[in-house]
Amino acid sequence: MIGFTQLYPTFTSIGMKKAWILNDLYVSEEARGAGVGEALLHKARAFAGETGAASICLSTAPDNKAARKLYEKNGYHQD
Template sequence: MRVVQATVKDLEGVAELFDLYRVFYEQEKDMDAARNYIEQRLENEDSVIFAVKDGDKYLGFTQLYPMFSSVSMKRMWILNDLYVAEEARKRGVGEMLMEKAKEFAIETGAKSLVLSTAVNNYSAQRLYEKLGYKRDTVFYSYELLL
């Protein structure tokens, strides 16, 4: 198994995982839209995507989006997506992706790596806490749906 930074040549493998990720979060399966979305991110360099591959098989991915902190005047990365294929779980794939994201954030001089997850996604919460992530107890998050 190895972690690669995704390029357009990884589009099909990453898009398939991305579609499964969306289904996990109770969205309708839509491979065409998933492919288009990932293709746009890669072509526009809107995000950075890492994938774990075992030979030609894609086992998991994470997608990072840039953000900036006005107070610290530094870059931050939002770890927005993390997904491991069901058959690859419990094999360290998620941890490999999280470690690669951390290395990348450090290499790019980021202040932090932030993420959120569903309140009932206990396996993800255990992984994040194992890797040193702390649950925010200082700030509330708000969202305005448009």
């Protein structure tokens, strides 16, 4: 295994739809920089679409520059 992501279900009462919380995204050190994190994000987004979810929410530490760059590159915005 070189990486994983973990999604938790939630619900948006305003949109009356399912939503997902991306709680963990991990890529082993030797696989970093090879597109694994981006592939996991794309799969999570596809899964959210397949389940009719309104959104995916995630968070990371303010000083985790690598993760923030990956998330922003893939369309996630700071809230």
